Amino acid sequence: MSAGSASFLEIQPSELAFPFELLKQSSCSMQLTNKTDHYVAFKVKTTNPKQYCVRPNIGVVLPGSTCDVTVMMQAQREAPPDMQCKDKFLVQSVAAENGATTQDINADMFNKVAGKVVEEFKLRVVYVPTTSSAIPEESEQGSSARPFAQENGIHNPTMPQPVSRSSAETAKERPSEASSMINKLAEEKRSAIQQNQKLRHELELLRKESGKSNGGFSLTFLAIVGLLGIIVGCILKKT
Numbered sequence: 055m056s057a058g059s060a061s062f063l064e065i066q067p068s069e070l071a072f073p074f075e076l077l078k079q080s081s082c083s084m085q086l087t088n089k090t091d092h093y094v095a096f097k098v099k100t101t102n103p104k105q106y107c108v109r110p111n112i113g114v115v116l117p118g119s120t121c122d123v124t125v126m127m128q129a130q131r132e133a134p135p136d137m138q139c140k141d142k143f144l145v146q147s148v149a150a151e152n153g154a155t156t157q158d159i160n161a162d163m164f165n166k167v168a169g170k171v172v173e174e175f176k177l178r179v180v181y182v183p184t185t186s187s188a189i190p191e192e193s194e195q196g197s198s199a200r201p202f203a204q205e206n207g208i209h210n211p212t213m214p215q216p217v218s219r220s221s222a223e224t225a226k227e228r229p230s231e232a233s234s235m236i237n238k239l240a241e242e243k244r245s246a247i248q249q250n251q252k253l254r255h256e257l258e259l260l261r262k263e264s265g266k267s268n269g270g271f272s273l274t275f276l277a278i279v280g281l282l283g284i285i286v287g288c289i290l291k292k293t
Contacts, residue, residue, distance in 0.1 A: 060095045062147040063087060063115060065175050070143060072127050074181035081126045084177070086145070088115040095150040095159050098123060102141045112159050114150055134181070141179040148172050253282050 064087040073080045088094045098111045107126040115121045125143070134140075146164045148171065166172050260278065 061171075061238065062149065062173050063089060063096060063145070063175070064089060065145055065177070067177075068093075069178050069180050071180045071182050073135065073184050075184045076133065077129050079126060079129050079133065083122055083124045083147075085122055086115055086118050086147075087120045088117055091117050093117065093149050093150040093152055093154050095154065095163055096121070096147045097164055098125075098289055099144045099146070099158070100141065101143075104128075105141065106143075110156070110286055113156050114154050114159065137181045137183060139179040139181055143177040143179070145175040145177070146172055147175070253285070257282055260269060 066085050066087070070082050070084065086096055089252050094115045096115060098108045100106050100108070105128055107128075109124050110121075111123075111262055113121055148163055150158070150163070164172055196258075257278075
């Protein structure tokens with residue numbers, strides 16, 4: 055049954071055209087116009103119910119009024135061959151009692167039995183390519199592969215830069231310099247400790263010899279002790 059020839063509802067358009075873009079939902083609508091003097095119930099069906107969402111998919115169109123039906127198509131991962139879609143929709147309509155509402159609609163109303171007229175209107179699905187979906191895949195890959203920074207006049211950050219290499223070399227050299235400095239300070243500390251121990255030993259010998267000769271500490275001994283203290287203090291400060 056073609057558009058405009060139904061006695062219950064006039065349905066426009068005659069096909070459902072969806073703007074097609076990969077990984078994006080799209081929608082279109084159709085208008086159901088009741089030009090009769092009685093209530094008309096309708097039901098929308100599709101050959102691919104998992105792919106589409108219809109709102110409302112059932113309803114009642116009052117005399118002389120129009121009902122807008124929105125059909126949402128789920129996002130698709132790939133385009134069909136030659137952009138041809140085999141999905142179809144079917145709009146069934148039947149006379150309803152005056153004052154009928156959506157809650158009064160049931161599946162039995164659309165059963166074809168003797169003495170009941172159930173009109174059916176078929177719509178095919180058409181994909182309308184958008185600018186984005188018309189771009190070849192190779193071009194999309196080439197565009198995505200081009201660095202964003204390069205498009206803005208900035209050098210490609212993935213390319214090695216002289217400054218980056220210099221910074222990397224400097225970063226590698228710093229740990230070795232720090233390690234050498236630590237080893238040098240540790241060696242000086244060990245040397246100072248050994249020198250301190252040696253001075254203490256000599257001081258002890260000197261104290262014993264001085265005690266034997268004079269029976270106590272002499273001024274020379276005290277001067278030597280003070281001098282040794284100053285030398286040891288200077289060595290320890292360096293470490």
